[in-house]
Structure formats: structure tokens, C-alpha cells
Amino acid sequence: MQNRLKTRIMLNDWGVCQERSCLLCGNADEDKKHLFFDCDYSRKFIASISAWLDVPEALFDIDTSWKRWGEVIQDPIKKKVCYAALAAIVYQIWFARNKAFWLKVIIHPRVVCKMIRAEIVQRSRQLINCNWKRRHCQWLYNLQVYVYN
Incomplete structure (x- = not known):
């Protein structure tokens, strides 16, 4: 991220x-670091998605998460799926924030998690090819089962 997101701190500075x-938790000033990885609201589904993907949950920072997840996950196919999940997390946080800003509606974190899981499973199913082993397909199937439970 290149500090281009129009967070409330930036909007306030511009008048x-x-x-x-x-907008999501009301506990701190809204900058990119808080919004994406320190906000109580965001932390709930970061923890949930990390557990779903079996990635050890830590206090992720947006600028280091990509590297950290890349180090933790060794399998190249699982790594791609997890990177897609991280991108979806960032997108959905920003989406929820904009919903709160423009429509004064806060989406429940459980709903956001379900949207992220469904999106990741759907996109990953499109990636299945001859490089996928049976264990990868089984892993994706297990992820899919959890989406709808």
C-alpha cells in the first residue's frame, strides 16, 4: 500500500x-495501519481467516503480512490461496469501511468472513490444473466444507 487510501485521518487533514x-470500531484514529490490522473489527476476521487457512495468527502489519505468510506457508499452491485470502481480507476491510462511511452500516465480521471464504474457494477451484495433487484438492474441499457450516 502506498498510503493513497483516503482514511479519516487523511480526510480530516484535508478539511x-x-x-x-x-468508522468500524471507534477506538482509535483511522489510518491504514489501524484500519487493516489493529482495529478490533478487522482483527476478528483476520484471526478467523488465519485459523481457517491454518496460518499461525500473529499481530500482522499490512506491510509485513505478505512476507510473513510467504515464510510460514511452504507449499506453492497453498501459498497462492493464502495470498488471495490476504488480498480479499484487505479488500473486504476497505469495502466494510466504505459501507460504514457512506451508508452508515457496519457489516458483521462473521458475514465478512463467510464472504471471504466463499470467494477464496470459488477462485481457487478455477485454478485447479494438472499441477494440483490429490492432497491439494482434499485441502480445498475441506476449506469449502467449512465455508457453508
């Missing part, structure tokens, strides 16, 4: 909005 607090 566009008066509030600086996070």
Missing part, C-alpha cells in the same frame, strides 16, 4: 471531514 476516529 473534508471533522472526525478522525475509526
Whole structure:
């Protein structure tokens, strides 16, 4: 991220909005670090998606998460799926934040997690090819089963 997201701190500095607090939790000023990985709201589904993918959950920072997940996950196919999940997490946090900003609606983290899981399984199923081994297909199937439970 190149600090281009229009967070409330940035909007406040420009005189566009008066509030600086996070739209999702209200506990801190809304900057990219808080919004994506320190916010209580965001932490709930980061922890949930990490557990779903069996990636050890730590205090991820947006700028180091890609590297950390890449080090933890050795299998190249699982690594691609996990990177897609991390991208989906970032996208859905920003989507939820904008919903809160424009529509004054906060999406429940459980709903966001379900959307992320369904999206990742759907996209991963499209990637299945001859390089996938049976264990990869079984892993994806197990992920899929958890999406709808």
C-alpha cells in the first residue's frame, strides 16, 4: 500500500471531514495501519481467516503480512490461496469501511468472513490444473466444507 487510501485521518487533514476516529470500531484514529490490522473489527476476521487457512495468527502489519505468510506457508499452491485470502481480507476491510462511511452500516465480521471464504474457494477451484495433487484438492474441499457450516 502506498498510503493513497483516503482514511479519516487523511480526510480530516484535508478539511473534508471533522472526525478522525475509526468508522468500524471507534477506538482509535483511522489510518491504514489501524484500519487493516489493529482495529478490533478487522482483527476478528483476520484471526478467523488465519485459523481457517491454518496460518499461525500473529499481530500482522499490512506491510509485513505478505512476507510473513510467504515464510510460514511452504507449499506453492497453498501459498497462492493464502495470498488471495490476504488480498480479499484487505479488500473486504476497505469495502466494510466504505459501507460504514457512506451508508452508515457496519457489516458483521462473521458475514465478512463467510464472504471471504466463499470467494477464496470459488477462485481457487478455477485454478485447479494438472499441477494440483490429490492432497491439494482434499485441502480445498475441506476449506469449502467449512465455508457453508
